[in-house]
Amino acid sequence: MVEWTDFERATIQNIFSKLDYESVGHNALGRCLVVYPWTQRYFGKFGNLYNAAAIMGNPMVAAHGAVVLHGLDRAVKNMDDIKATYAELSVLHSEKLHVDPDNFRLLADCLTIVVAAKLGASFTADVQAAFQKFLAVVASALRRQYH
Amino acid sequence: MSLTAKDMSVVKAFWGKIGSKADDIGAEAFGRMLTVYPQTKTYFSHWADLSPGSAQVKKHAKVIIGAVSDAVAHIDDLPTALSQLSEVHASKLRVDPANFKILAHNIIVAAAMYFPADFTPEVHVSLDKFLQNLAWCLAERYR
Numbered sequence: 001m002v003e004w005t006d007f008e009r010a011t012i013q014n015i016f017s018k019l020d021y022e023s024v025g026h027n028a029l030g031r032c033l034v035v036y037p038w039t040q041r042y043f044g045k046f047g048n049l050y051n052a053a054a055i056m057g058n059p060m061v062a063a064h065g066a067v068v069l070h071g072l073d074r075a076v077k078n079m080d081d082i083k084a085t086y087a088e089l090s091v092l093h094s095e096k097l098h099v100d101p102d103n104f105r106l107l108a109d110c111l112t113i114v115v116a117a118k119l120g121a122s123f124t125a126d127v128q129a130a131f132q133k134f135l136a137v138v139a140s141a142l143r144r145q146y147h
Numbered sequence: 148m149s150l151t152a153k154d155m156s157v158v159k160a161f162w163g164k165i166g167s168k169a170d171d172i173g174a175e176a177f178g179r180m181l182t183v184y185p186q187t188k189t190y191f192s193h194w195a196d197l198s199p200g201s202a203q204v205k206k207h208a209k210v211i212i213g214a215v216s217d218a219v220a221h222i223d224d225l226p227t228a229l230s231q232l233s234e235v236h237a238s239k240l241r242v243d244p245a246n247f248k249i250l251a252h253n254i255i256v257a258a259a260m261y262f263p264a265d266f267t268p269e270v271h272v273s274l275d276k277f278l279q280n281l282a283w284c285l286a287e288r289y290r
Contacts, residue, residue, distance in 0.1 A: 017176035034268040035275055039206065052269045109252060111178060113271070116256045125182035125199055 002137050004079055011130040015114060015115060016076045025065030028111040036106045042099055057085045075138050082141045090145035104139035153223045155162035157273040162219045164265055173212025174205050175257040184249050190242060218281050225249055229284040247282035254278060
């Protein structure tokens with residue numbers, strides 16, 4: 001089981017309580033598709049992803065970004081059993097979506113950057129450490145059912 | 148993933164905009180790296196004070212970000228511009244090149260924090276590419 005300090009727990013709850021899931025999800029996923037264009041391979045049905053403007057303006061990207069953030073919310077609310085919380089989602093990403101787990105890290109990095117831009121100076125090094133640890137635990141849970 | 152002419156002009160423009168804040172961004176990135184990725188502290192075990200605001204940390208951050216600014220100025224020929232630094236990192240410092248990615252990530256986080264409006268996805272991708280190219284050139288002499 002993952003050990004969370006009081007600071008880490010409080011930090012995660014605090015950060016997510018400040019986020020507009022729709023906007024942050026949109027920005028993080030869009031940024032991921034722009035900065036790491038090979039991730040577009042999973043979104044063949046999303047229509048126009050031709051350039052940064054098209055990606056950021058694409059309503060399917062925005063909608064899916066929100067889905068991802070709401071998915072993260074489940075871990076925020078179950079920090080003591082993220083593995084079990086994501087067991088089904090892990091199977092989905094492996095068996096049905098066939099997503100290379102390295103992409104979880106890429107999206108996590110983009111999310112960190114979007115949150116950093118939003119929170120500015122209050123996104124201290126300790127806050128960043130807690131946030132990245134949380135996302136690493138999520139990524140690990142999501143890759144757990146891969147075989 | 149080599150730099151296009153557009154990448155080069157985007158990076159130069161953004162770095163120009165950063166201007167004198169480059170030192171702050173460098174200090175922020177380097178200090179952050181030592182906290183968020185504690186394994187990077189192993190390269191600085193000879194320093195007395197590894198806390199983010201310490202004089203040694205700030206001084207070294209300035210050296211690093213100065214080298215990055217210099218690389219921006221020579222962005223159209225990074226291998227030549229970085230060949231000496233590569234030699235130093237290969238033979239003397241022997242920093243595991245995986246850490247270049249870690250520092251790059253923190254430079255990007257710092258850039259996003261200090262310039263949220265200017266650090267658009269387009270700037271992000273070009274800066275990311277530039278830092279990866281820089282890292283690649285820095286590791287050139289390793290083996």
